[in-house]
Amino acid sequence: MSVEHVTTVSYLPEGMPLPAPMPDGLDAPFWEGTKQHKLLVQRCKTCGSFQFGPEWICHKCRSGELSWVESSGRGKVYAFERVWHPVHKALKERGPYLIVLVELPDAGNVRMVGNLLGDPQQDVKIGDSVEVVWEDHTDVTLVQWQRI
Ligand SMILES: [Zn+2]
16 A cells, blocks of 8 residues: 555544454454554455455355455445434434445455545545545554545
8 A cells, every 4th residue: 555544533423332353353353454554354265255344264165264365445435325313322413424335346345334534425426436544543443434
């Protein structure tokens, strides 16, 4: 990745619980990667398929031999939602905000959810190019997105 984008400003307001690693350790490599500003997805050592979110076995060939590989962090908007109605009390005054489902062409077109930074009323289109923005918190780094 040529330019790294980092923010320490939380997209979502105080009071919203942050995503956290699962207690079973399945997604621990993903979260270790985000702390190092690396976007990691699973790749099957047997058939080469990419997958995200993390699973214990490959969805294509059912192999348990999975590795973690780095994506460039550049993707395309596969879908988005401009949220106007609060789904949590901390979001009461926050709307609208943007949730995006981003497809990663360099990682088998796996998809990841995040927020789209910038004006919440920006003109987003399916297929828009986006890149990762690392949202650093004390215990966790979140994956957010911005249009490029
Ligand atoms: Zn496989």
